[in-house]
Amino acid sequence: MVSRSEVLSLCRALLRAGRQFPHYNLREYTKRRTLDGFRMNKNLTDQSKVNEAYAEAKAQLVVVERTVKLYSLYPPKTKNIMEVKLQ
C-alpha cells in the first residue's frame, strides 16, 4: 500500500538525484522523464498498478544514482551551450 506522501517523496528523491549530473543533457533528461512519468500515472486508481509503478520508479532511482557516480568520473570539459547565459 503506497501512500500519496511516499509517491511524492520518491518523485523528490529522483529529481534530487538527477540534479547531480555534471552533464546538462542528463540533468534535463532525468528531470523531464521523472515528471512525465509521474504525470502519466497520476490518475491510476488500481492499487496494484500504483504499487507496480512505484516499484518501477524505485528501481529507476537506483539506476540514476549509479549512473551519477559513473558519469561524475568523466565530467565534460567544456560548458554546454545551453548553460551559457544570454548576453
Next chain:
Amino acid sequence: CDLTLSLCVHFHWNLRKRFIYFSKYKNLSPTWLITLTVPLPHLSLRLRSLTPISSSMASIASSTSLQARSRHLAIAVNQVKCFSYGRSNLSFNLRQLPTRLTVSCAAKSETVDKVCEIVRKQLSLDETKKVVGATKFSELGADSLDTVEIVMGLEEEFGIEMAEEKAQTITTVEKAAELIEELLMEKA
C-alpha cells in the same frame, strides 16, 4: 525577536533618570528584584502604561524604551500595592502590548517576489492572474506534482536544500518564502 513586556517598574540605579513619573510613587519601596537573563545581545524593552484597574490603586509604568547593552538586565519591580475593595485576590496579567518594533517573522518582499516569479514561469500563468503571498498553489491550478516541481525550482534558484517534511507543508507562496528565508539565514 524583540521582547515586549509590560511591567510595573519602580526604580533601578541605572535607570533613575527615566523614571520621572515615579515621583509620586517614591514612597513605595522595591520589594523584589527580578533579574532577567536574556540570551539576546540587544534587548529593547518597551514599557507601556498599564491602564489602572478601576477597583484598585496600582503603580503604573512609564513608557520608556531601554537599550540594554549587557546580557543581564536587572529590573527592580515594585510589588504592586493593590487595595482591593471587597476582592481577596487580584491578578495582574502581563499582557503584551503591540509595539512599533515589528516582530514580524514573515518573509521579505523581495523573496516573495522572486518566488512569485518562479511560480509564474513554472505554471505558465498569464499576466492577469495575481500571485500574492497568500495565494495557495491549488488556487493556481497546481497539483501536488507541480508543487514538488516548484519547490525543486526554488531550491535550485536559491541554492538551498529543503527537508522532506518541511517541503510537504508548503501550500502557499508565503510559506515557501518563509522557509527559504529560514534556510538562507541558517546558511549565512
